[in-house]
Amino acid sequence: MFINCKTWFSYRYGTFSTEKLVDTAAEHGLSSLGLTNINSTADLWDFVDFCRTKSIKPIVGTEIRNEDKFCYLLLAKNDTGLLETNRFLSQHLQAEQAFPERPDCFSEVLIIYPLGSFAAQNLKKHEFIGVLASELNRIKKQEVEAFPKKYIIRHPVTFQDKTAFNIHRLLRAIGKNTLISKLGEKDFASPEEMFVSEAVLMSTFRNFPGMISNTLQLIDSCEIKTELHTDKNKKHYSASGEDDRILLEKLAMEGFQYRYGTNPVAKARVIKELKIINDLNFNAYFLIVWDVIRYAQNRGFYYVGRGSGANSIVAYCLKITDVDPIKLDLYFERFLNPHRTSPPDFDIDFSWKDRDEVIDYIFKRYGKDHVSLLGMYSTFQRRAVIRELGKVFGLPKEEIDQLVRGKDQPMNEDKIQRTILKYGQLLENFPNHLSIHPGGMLISEKPIYQYTVNELPPKGFCTAQIDMFLAEKIGLFKLDILSQRGLGHIKEAIRLVKQNRGIDIDIHRVEQFMSDPKVAEQIRKADTIGCFYIESPAMRQLLTKLKCDDYLTLVAASSIIRPGVSQSGMMKQYIERFHDPNKIIYLHPKMKELLEETFGVMVYQEDVIKVAHHFAGLDMGEADILRRAMSGKYRSHNRFNEIREKYFANCKELGHDDTASAEIWRQMESFGGYSFSKAHSASFAVESYQSLYLKTYFPMEFMVAVINNFGGFYATEFYFHELKRTGAKVNPPCVNRSEYLTNIRGEEVFVGLIHVQQLEKKLCDLILQERLVNGDYLSLEDFIERTHAGPEQLNILISVGAFGFTGLGKKKLLWKANFAQKHMTAIPDSPALFKEPPMDFTLPDFPDYPLEDALDEINVLGFALTDMFRLCAHDGKGTVLAAQLPELLGKNVEVLGQLVVTKDVRTIHREHMAFGTFLDPKGDWLDTVHFPPSLKRFPFQGKGFYKMRGKVVEDFGTFAVDVQAMWKVGLKGKKEELNRKTVPAKVP
Structure with a gap:
């Protein structure tokens, strides 16, 4: 009787977990149950599994809505009906199209419309009208008797009890991004959408026995036969399983000759692995991975094969990995054993610049109807859900911040705050929205829609509504196509070494x-x-x-x-x-x-x-x-x-x-x-x-490559710091010498235009294209005439030093730029035939201050290219350097450092402590330890300079300062004072 039930995978609507929904149905003695989440079949395989465990017949489908409007239910009669339902959902969700009022594309799907949508006489064989208990007073018995087979019972189930109804209302307010007080009755479900006993439901519809029998017949007509935990992956890479076995053996033996020559131990292991791979029907899986690697090799992409599959000598012979399992004595059974039901993990890392092309190849090679990115779902966690509930109840940001911190800072709570904390706890771990697994891909034998709906996130690749756990429960095993910046570093460094030094590197x-x-x-x-x-x-x-x-x-x-x-x-x-x-x-x-x-x-x-x-x-x-x-x-x-x-x-x-x-x-x-x-x-x-080799022999090019890939443990400014330590001369962005990314010529580096904050990408492209076509810019006026850059963009470029080639100070350049802008009446349609010399003015001498450039760089780039300690308002007297710590072991010292990064940890007593990493005035790395008592009294206050006092400690050759006291040190004073002798800040 209950064919319209929802779980919390009706995001920001339902309140049942999938297992709890089935358990509750079992407690009510139900023999069948229908799952119809809103525009989703995300958890249907968990639902099917839980129902079968409880001896409940699972009915699967979806509730179609256009925004808040309920359109109809779709119930799959069988596995084909499920495929049709998933395909229908996928097509409309991917195209972001409204669902049709009356679909006509199904052969094995039952459609149930709300009362009043269509007249019964106009319905087809597979179409019905669902009647709510609350609608019985609106329906005429004569209408039902005229079309006795067209009416069924629809009793939605959305929440468990009154508390869950309140959760539902809060979820709806979060979903609509509005105050809960502004929700109307139509914005949330009826409070009646809970389980009742089947006897009560039948008693309610006792005057319409035909509806009861129609509903039972409808339930009988639906059956999902798909078995779980059975292989649903692409069966063959070539024409047949035997062809796959022969091909894999041929490739493995060819690779064995390349890797090992005639090593008998290695050969015996190859033969052993091939037998087990074949016995477990994993030949196609290995060949698909090999195919992806072969494509990457042909495109010149760098990759790293890892995961448990890297224990495999066959993978090593196929060049999927570069790890020799014989040399490293890798444990064969970790990779594969006769008890294993799922194939080994192959995690293939590509450069972040190459990964999307590899994914696109897999979609095209194996067909979009058989390939999907693996989904996952983000869940509400304490801090985020309290913020959401705070907004729903209309609390000011300051009060919400205090509530979020409340776990560590007790506060006097009022009724609303207690309500937020209560429901925040109840909402923890609720699914919030569909997300994308970091790299998982599914390749199925049958159309992927047999198992899941595919959505189309902004990334542009179809993504399954199911996560890795459900995929595995179905029998679909993921292939991980991942991206990482480290490979980008390597590829870019090799390119720069070739460009800058003419050296080819075999990495x-x-x-x-x-x-x-x-x-x-x-x-x-x-x-x-x-x-x-x-x-x-x-x-x-x-x-x-x-x-x-x-x-x-x-x-x-x-x-x-x-x-x-x-x-x-x-x-x-x-x-x-x-x-x-x-x-x-x-x-x-x-x-x-x-x-x-x-x-x-x-x-x-x-x-x-x-x-x-x-x-x-x-x-x-x-x-x-x-x-x-x-x-x-x-x-x-x-x-x-x-x-x-x-x-x-x-x-x-x-x-x-x-x-x-x-x-x-x-x-x-x-x-x-x-x-x-x-x-x-x-x-x-x-x-x-590979990275170490490049850093050792080509440190300048390597650090530029790291900077250009925008990925690493540290902020970009600290990679520029490392670049300067290699001896490179680092120049600010220049309209004549910079590219979009940072470039190196000899030992001279020009910061890329991409680092200039608020500089428009469109102008960057124009600057580079115009320079490529018509040569270097001759002057500021020439630049303005050729690019027509606006005053704000010009001021940014001047401030960062992009016109240093003119030999003029920034203040003169700013004056000239503003003059030129005022006298430019319109943008000419075409370049002038003859270059006119720029107007020259005798300008007064504008005073320059020693550290103005550094301050401008901080404002425009976010960091200074000069020595940052020149800006520090403490001169470092009385402090020691990182290099001196070994000779001061056990002594109390004072140090001065620029904060790089902190790491927060909890002690065994759950107290908060931290580790700090700083740069000292010589540019060396300085490590600190901040135990709970010290950290409570002297917390970190964001990036900048700190003076610290503490004891030098050592642990197996690593030296650090156990900080007992710490003070933030500011920057030096106003620009007008920068050329004077700076008085040290008053720090104890």
Whole structure:
């Protein structure tokens, strides 16, 4: 009877979770249930799964609305009807078209209109009128009797109870971006849209028994037969499964010859992998990944193959990855084992500039009806939902800010504030809107619409309404096509080296990079700013602590920096044992056998799988569930808890000590959501070495490449700082020498026009095009005549020094620009035939002040190209430098620094502390620690200069200041005072 139910995937409308909706139906003893979310089928496969578990017949469809207007219900009679429904939704959502009042494109879909839409005599066989209980007094019995088969019961279900109804009203106000007091009755659902007993519903319609029987017959006519957890992916890459097997074997053996020559150990592993890949029907999956890689190679795109698939020797032979599983002793079963039901993960990273073309190729190669980007949904979280509710109740911003901070700062709450906090808590984790998975793509054998609706976000690629968990439940396995800036750095650096020095670089000579002593020294010094994955303060400190200068140590460092290892205390244990083998303790003899390479510490996902299998006796399928749980790819905790119970039962049966078993489980469990596979870390380390090589031998070009890719751990100004440290001469933007991006000629760099804030892209393009066609600009007047730049844009360019080539001061240039603008009456239709010399004036001498340029650069670029400490209102007297800290260990010192970045953490007592990274007056990096008592008294106050007092501390060769007191230091005074001797700020 309940064929019109919604969940919270009717975004900002429904209040039931999918599982709760089905559970509630089961509590009411229902034998069937219909899910019809608004313009969506996002959670239908969870719904089908939960219904089957509860022995409830699932009816699936959607409620079509044009904005707030309810148009009709669509119910799929069968799997074909579901495909038709999803395709219908997709076409209209992608085109942003209103849904038709009466669709005529279905063969296996039932349509149910609201009462009053159409006369019963005009309805087709598959069309019906749905009658609400509240509408019975409006309907005439004669009408129903005249067309007895056309009327059915429609009782919508949207919320659970009165509290949920209030949540619904709040969601509607959030969705409409309005005050809740301004909502009218038509803006939200009827308070009656809740479950009632089936007996009560039938009693309500007792005078219309035909409606009851029609509804039951309609339910009987609908059935979804699709099986879950069965392979729905593209079955074959070539003509057949056997052809796929032959092709994959041929390609793998050709690649084996290239990678290994005649190595018998490697060949045996290739043969073993090929057999299991074939047995598990993964041939097509490997060939599709190979096909994508082949396209990228042909287009000259750089890529990195990683994920669990990087443990595969077949992937290595196909050049999907550059990680040698024999050399690294990668655990085969982490990649693939006979118990595994899903193919291994292949995460293929491309430059952010190339990724969209690769995605476009996949859509075109495998057909838009079979390909989709994977969706995900963002959820309401505490801070955001309190802000939304604050707006709904009309609170001022200051009060909302206070409420958001209220978790840490108790306040006197009034009734409205208590209501916001109450419902904010209830709304946490509600889905808010559809989003896009960072890189997942689905390629299906049947049309993708058999399983999901595809929407079209601004990115321009069709995106599924389902997330990765539902895709896997269906049997669709994602291929991750990701982008990262690190590859952009490498590609751009190679281009700049070729352009600037005429040198071709083979960036794939990674083995040579790993044995290069200069590169090793670069890692040992942790001089890695700009290098992929190893530039953050925490990573640079870890490299120093491990005295890292080789590939295997870098691979381990890439994994132990992850929160799962570091927060569990295992990172500290690893470092201690690295330096002192006497501290290595194995909790069990089996652990020595399994973890000797990592000093008895679990570092990789493989370690956890090996321990679960060889120590606790879990089979590889169960160990794989553990792996999925710890990598954040397993949504259900029920199965995880079953594995936990089996782990401890097995340990007891095997006679293991309870204390040791519990500690080993604690270490495994701490990996949750954060661990890497060894192959994944190894792939990252390969890219790190490529970046390190470029930074070591071509530091100027490399830093320009980092700047031009706008991605890294630090703000752009600090990459310009690093660029200056290489010896490059960095010039401000120039209309004659700058490109849109920053460029380098010899050792001279010109900042790109893209960095000039508020400079219009249209004018940038014109400046460059005009210069290309007609040569350099001869003067300010020549520039104005050729580009017709407006006064605001001219003032910006003059302020940043873009006309320095004229030899005139900025004030004279500003005067000339304003004069020229006033006397330009109209923009000429064509260039003048003859150049007229610019009018010359004798202008007074305008005073220039030493730091004016720096202040202008801060205003226009957001940072200064000069030494920032020239602007600091403290002269640095009495302070020490970062380079002096080793000789002052244990001493109390004062330091002066420009804030680069902070990292906030919580102590084991949930108190707030922080780590700081600064530049000192010499341009060296300075690290600080701010424990809770100090941070409470002396909090950070945004970017700028700080004077700090504290004790020098050391941890395995890394030095920092344990800050006891900290004060913000301002900039020097007014421009008129900049040429005078500046008095230091009064800082204690």
